[in-house]
């Protein structure tokens with residue numbers, strides 16, 4: 001991967017201290033922008049978000065990556081090691097990228113690209129051979145520009161299944 005020159009030169013680094021709460025705020029803004037109110041749907045999720053990522057980051061299993069401009073957080077992503085049998089059995093560890101978000105005034109200036117480079121570097125340093133994510137419609141050009149390709153993952157919402165399925 002040849003890294004493209006950054007336009008805005010954000011400072012990209014893992015969240016520290018209170019920044020986990022700022023990351024939760026950004027995640028809430030992202031959900032709102034996508035028409036989803038997490039505070040109403042998932043009461044208490046912010047505390048669980050902070051608790052989860054503080055613990056996982058300390059254990060080296062996840063990282064909240066923040067992009068700062070003039071000291072303010074303008075973008076983020078969460079990157080995590082995936083614990084599944086493939087990683088152990090086939091020796092090909094996978095990583096997952098979630099919650100890639102850049103505040104509106106800072107878009108199209110290379111901020112998400114810088115965050116994604118940091119995420120990919122972290123996954124490679126941690127022995128991953130593949131990175132996966134679910135993309136929003138808006139995220140597709142970003143991920144394609146980095147070389148991500150679609151794959152055939154399927155899902156089933158289990159609460160839609162009758163109890164007669166045993």
Ligand SMILES: CC(C)(COP(=O)(O)OP(=O)(O)OC[C@H]1O[C@@H](n2cnc3c(N)ncnc32)[C@H](O)[C@@H]1OP(=O)(O)O)[C@@H](O)C(=O)NCCC(=O)NCCS
Nearest residue numbers: 101102107108109110111112113135136138139141142145
């Ligand atoms: C998607 C998102 C993270 C992109 O952030 P960004 O900082 O604007 O992206 P970048 O400036 O780093 O873009 C890097 C490249 O991605 C592509 N790209 C990014 N946004 C694009 C858009 N809206 N239209 C077309 N291409 C786009 C371009 O190739 C761009 O390079 P270029 O500007 O040199 O042409 C941002 O628009 C966002 O937060 N959207 C709402 C949340 C969301 O959908 N997140 C993805 C969740 S999976």
